[in-house]
Amino acid sequence: MTSTDNAAAKAGSNEQDLKAERASIIDTLVHLWPYMWPSDRFDLKMRVVWSMVLLIVAKLATLAVPFTFKWAIDVLNGQGSAPVQPSNWMLWLIASPVIMTLSYGGMRILMAVFTQWRDGIFASVAMHAVRKLANRTFVHMHDLSLRFHLERKTGGLTRVLERGRTAIDTIVRMVILQLIPTIIETVLLMGVLLWQFDWRYVLVTLVTVIAYMYFTYVATEWRIEIRRKMNESDTEANTKAIDSLLNYETVKYFGAEEREARRYDHSIERFEQASVKTYTSLALLNTGQAVIFTIGLTATMVMCAMAIHDGTHTIGDFVMVNAMMIQLYQPLNFMGFVYREIRQAVIDIEKMFGVLSRKPEVEDAPGAKPLHVAQGVVRFEDVKFAYDPERQILKGLSFEVPAGKTVAIVGPSGAGKSTISRLLFRLYDVSGGRITIDGQDIRSVTQTSLRASIGMVPQDTVLFNDTIRYNIRYGRWNATDAEVEEAAAMAQIDGFIRMAPHGYETEVGERGLKLSGGEKQRVAIARTILKGPPILVLDEATSALDSHTEQEIQNELEKVSRNRTSLVIAHRLSTIVAADEIIVLDQGRIVERGTHAQLLTAGGLYASMWNRQREAQEAREKLAMMADEDVALNRNPPQVDPELTSDAAE
Numbered sequence: 001m002t003s004t005d006n007a008a009a010k011a012g013s014n015e016q017d018l019k020a021e022r023a024s025i026i027d028t029l030v031h032l033w034p035y036m037w038p039s040d041r042f043d044l045k046m047r048v049v050w051s052m053v054l055l056i057v058a059k060l061a062t063l064a065v066p067f068t069f070k071w072a073i074d075v076l077n078g079q080g081s082a083p084v085q086p087s088n089w090m091l092w093l094i095a096s097p098v099i100m101t102l103s104y105g106g107m108r109i110l111m112a113v114f115t116q117w118r119d120g121i122f123a124s125v126a127m128h129a130v131r132k133l134a135n136r137t138f139v140h141m142h143d144l145s146l147r148f149h150l151e152r153k154t155g156g157l158t159r160v161l162e163r164g165r166t167a168i169d170t171i172v173r174m175v176i177l178q179l180i181p182t183i184i185e186t187v188l189l190m191g192v193l194l195w196q197f198d199w200r201y202v203l204v205t206l207v208t209v210i211a212y213m214y215f216t217y218v219a220t221e222w223r224i225e226i227r228r229k230m231n232e233s234d235t236e237a238n239t240k241a242i243d244s245l246l247n248y249e250t251v252k253y254f255g256a257e258e259r260e261a262r263r264y265d266h267s268i269e270r271f272e273q274a275s276v277k278t279y280t281s282l283a284l285l286n287t288g289q290a291v292i293f294t295i296g297l298t299a300t301m302v303m304c305a306m307a308i309h310d311g312t313h314t315i316g317d318f319v320m321v322n323a324m325m326i327q328l329y330q331p332l333n334f335m336g337f338v339y340r341e342i343r344q345a346v347i348d349i350e351k352m353f354g355v356l357s358r359k360p361e362v363e364d365a366p367g368a369k370p371l372h373v374a375q376g377v378v379r380f381e382d383v384k385f386a387y388d389p390e391r392q393i394l395k396g397l398s399f400e401v402p403a404g405k406t407v408a409i410v411g412p413s414g415a416g417k418s419t420i421s422r423l424l425f426r427l428y429d430v431s432g433g434r435i436t437i438d439g440q441d442i443r444s445v446t447q448t449s450l451r452a453s454i455g456m457v458p459q460d461t462v463l464f465n466d467t468i469r470y471n472i473r474y475g476r477w478n479a480t481d482a483e484v485e486e487a488a489a490m491a492q493i494d495g496f497i498r499m500a501p502h503g504y505e506t507e508v509g510e511r512g513l514k515l516s517g518g519e520k521q522r523v524a525i526a527r528t529i530l531k532g533p534p535i536l537v538l539d540e541a542t543s544a545l546d547s548h549t550e551q552e553i554q555n556e557l558e559k560v561s562r563n564r565t566s567l568v569i570a571h572r573l574s575t576i577v578a579a580d581e582i583i584v585l586d587q588g589r590i591v592e593r594g595t596h597a598q599l600l601t602a603g604g605l606y607a608s609m610w611n612r613q614r615e616a617q618e619a620r621e622k623l624a625m626m627a628d629e630d631v632a633l634n635r636n637p638p639q640v641d642p643e644l645t646s647d648a649a650e
Helices: 003-021 025-036 042-076 086-095 097-143 146-151 154-196 199-246 248-253 257-310 315-357 417-424 447-452 468-473 481-490 494-499 517-531 547-561 596-602 605-635 642-649
Strands: 378-385 394-401 406-410 432-437 454-457 535-539 565-569 581-586 589-594
Touching: 025 097, 025 154, 025 315, 042 097, 042 154, 042 315, 097 154, 097 315, 154 199, 154 315, 199 248, 199 257, 199 315, 248 257, 257 315, 378 417, 394 406, 394 417, 394 432, 394 565, 394 589, 406 417, 417 535, 417 565, 447 454, 454 517, 468 481, 468 517, 481 494, 481 517, 517 547, 535 547, 581 596, 581 605, 589 596, 589 605, 596 605
Parallel strands: 406 565, 406 581, 454 535, 535 565
Antiparallel strands: 378 394, 378 432, 581 589
């Protein structure tokens, strides 16, 4: 991918993010439908079907409730009751107020039972959709390029995943369990009103529904921007909290607790203000909905009261129309609630879809085959690369790491040393030229096989918040405990581990903070040894170690590197004096190359770097010797002649 391509990719990603932010409910439902109706799960499809059957039964029971209420009222009021005669006991039983009241209670029980049964059956469908889409997003985050992760904050990404997961559950449940049932119930109630009463009731009810839904739509759209700001401030506060806690030691070093607290409180204050606006707007929305519906309810009851006065309807009809309108209010209220929840869930999930819409910057080529490593010859051929089009990092780099040999890369900071390892791992693709392993362009092979063939010991080792055994075994997951311990012994850390209270089951803490820098580095070396790849990349692998331990591990690394192709990126030149070839980089170009002895003889950049490091080392050793002498003098002060002391006193 060229620099222009990189810029285009970034611009394209921004457009994708903007598109995601403007996603509609329909777009979201289209994205979610394959998860709500999974093609590979017949059992879940049957649960959806069975849920719909129970839904219809529950709604029929719901419609029967106002009728039983009306019949009970009419019987109690003496209207429509049958004379009590032994020969007409069946009619008496049907017209009995007790039976009507029991029927009312029975219908309400059936309504509740079928509704809850439906919810229980559909739970598997909803949670399957949540799991599948959340897992797909998590996997996709790993597929995205290093550039994507460097441009974003980890705390923000975890909040996107968390809120998106909750939003999926909300949308799936609301559509199947609330939206569809509400539409069905509203249509059926309209039909009953037309059948039992007349068109005027339907007209009033229809106007009420339209006014209610329009107001809900307008108010909800107004609240969406408020909700978005609340989410942004929540994400900002969470990101700052995680960032501060991950840098706990740095905060302590600089006594910045108050500054961090103020920084966090400022974000929480924004969240507080946005939350207050959210709840205030919700109160206004609920008030408006209640007013609109109450006007419609009152109008229908006034019409029914006038009809009772005219003798065309009974008191039971008055109670029935009230019950039906109240019953209509429930789905109407749910319609407002459903729209609000779905629309707000779309706001929460839009970031997740934005992540899913991002195309990975580094992808396997069509028909890519696994990398076959026979010898392990690594070759860089006129490699060019830039993180930013305006600043070229590597400018036509060409060199070869022969099979079984060790090549070291050295140079001043910013010369492009670490970029080489990132390109070899395909964390980025080259802008020009190519990188091959045994003649195979690494862009033409699968990323999985490429990375399986390369072992990496980075300069900055980050460990998982788990046990030491887990972190070492990460190098080869199917390794036995004995193999894990053997790798630890080779990395000179087995003794330290066995001295720990819990041995290999010792927890290393967040990012490995319970271990020293040298201990973390040795764990990283151990897991690379356990991986046993044909190609090794050591990026400042011993930078966190003291001189004694460095020499011990250097010896072990030399044993591990034997018969393996090794690329060493070094700052301490003393660690690479035995390399088969040393390549000196400066400003993205090779300025010198040769063995340690040859480069010293040449008297160029390498020799200058070597002399500066040697002088610095000698100065450190001299200071250490002086410190030791001071300690010795303090422990054994020189003896003073008492007579001289007396003379001085006189």
